[in-house]
Amino acid sequence: MQGVIDRIVLTSALVAACVLPAEGGNNPVARVTAFVKLDVKPPAIKGSLWLDRNTVEGRTPIDKNGDTDYTDGELYLARGPLMAYVNRQFLVMWDGKIHPMVLEDLVYDKRRDAENPFVKLVFSIPGYAADKEIVIASMLLADMWKSASTMISLTMQERSQVFVLGSKDYFDSRLARPEKGAQARFACAENCLGVELKTRSEKCPRCGGPIVPVAGARVPGAGYYGIHGGSLMPFIPAPLKLEGLLTQTGELRVYATNDALEQLKVEGWSGTARIGAEQAPQNMMEQVELAASPDGSHLRAEIPKGVRPPVRAICTIDAKDGKGRRMVDFHLDEVIEVSPER
Numbered sequence: 371m372q373g374v375i376d377r378i379v380l381t382s383a384l385v386a387a388c389v390l391p392a393e394g395g396n397n398p399v400a401r402v403t404a405f406v407k408l409d410v411k412p413p414a415i416k417g418s419l420w421l422d423r424n425t426v427e428g429r430t431p432i433d434k435n436g437d438t439d440y441t442d443g444e445l446y447l448a449r450g451p452l453m454a455y456v457n458r459q460f461l462v463m464w465d466g467k468i469h470p471m472v473l474e475d476l477v478y479d480k481r482r483d484a485e486n487p488f489v490k491l492v493f494s495i496p497g498y499a500a501d502k503e504i505v506i507a508s509m510l511l512a513d514m515w516k517s518a519s520t521m522i523s524l525t526m527q528e529r530s531q532v533f534v535l536g537s538k539d540y541f542d543s544r545l546a547r548p549e550k551g552a553q554a555r556f557a558c559a560e561n562c563l564g565v566e567l568k569t570r571s572e573k574c575p576r577c578g579g580p581i582v583p584v585a586g587a588r589v590p591g592a593g594y595y596g597i598h599g600g601s602l603m604p605f606i607p608a609p610l611k612l613e614g615l616l617t618q619t620g621e622l623r624v625y626a627t628n629d630a631l632e633q634l635k636v637e638g639w640s641g642t643a644r645i646g647a648e649q650a651p652q653n654m655m656e657q658v659e660l661a662a663s664p665d666g667s668h669l670r671a672e673i674p675k676g677v678r679p680p681v682r683a684i685c686t687i688d689a690k691d692g693k694g695r696r697m698v699d700f701h702l703d704e705v706i707e708v709s710p711e712r
């Protein structure tokens with residue numbers, strides 16, 4: 371009688387966290403996040419699961435020949451150990467039983483919000499009948515990282531939602547209607563890191579994917595990653611944020627966004643940037659002019675020759691709002707692919 375019953379309980383067990391030493395290569399939020407997409411359509415649940423390559427390598431080693439790419443043979447040999455791990459840590463239940471995933475494909479895949487490739491498991495969970503209540507518990511990566519979370523985009527009866535599980539969350543979708551007085555939240559159904567909005571917008575500002583309601587913990591990376599994948603910093607006292615990024619074309623770019631991650635024009639803005647290696651003393655950093663791009667979408671400057679990530683860019687910017695020049699200190703450790711003409 372309740373119509374759609376999509377009961378989802380998402381729990382994460384408390385697991386003693388042994389934190390692995392940090393390594394470079396991927397943004398830290400992507401490394402401690404498992405991304406899951408589930409499409410619930412009788413007679414099966416189809417899904418995919420992305421795990422950061424270095425995280426997988428630290429947990430269930432795949433590489434045999436010491437290079438950074440996985441061969442088909444290496445991936446083939448990893449199928450058993452990886453599925454054993456995933457089926458132990460990510461539990462999908464209905465009718466009081468755990469229904470294991472069946473692996474259909476294991477591939478190496480890129481995500482737009484992270485530099486490292488991901489290991490992507492494509493799976494199905496057979497035997498699902500319509501209107502069954504579903505319970506999901508995730509302890510993925512919680513055995514490795516204290517701050518592990520699982521971001522799940524779930525489509526059921528044409529409706530999509532995003533759930534985020536922190537390491538201590540317990541979640542039941544029947545109880546998961548937004549609490550009275552709670553701020554509504556929306557996120558990208560493609561699980562873009564950092565895209566959490568307070569108002570429903572047409573599409574994801576980062577990937578153009580559909581925007582859907584979000585429940586559970588805070589979206590991983592919210593407040594850290596801008597819509598282009600760069601580093602997001604407040605631009606006090608203005609109610610806006612600046613996103614800094616290094617591009618593959620050798621530029622430092624600075625975009626302006628509001629709280630809803632909508633991009634603002636920077637026409638007439640100006641500034642300077644002192645750019646150098648992350649550890650360089652400030653007097654060794656080269657000062658360059660920041661100028662607005664012809665279309666007014668961002669400020670930019672050329673990165674001085676020989677400067678490689680991780681890069682520090684201390685920007686002093688006048689937003690022509692009468693509040694004078696203000697400083698924003700970017701720490702940028704990734705190169706972001708942008709289309710050169712923009």
Ligand SMILES: [Zn+2]
Binds near residue numbers: 560565
């Ligand atoms: Zn997106």
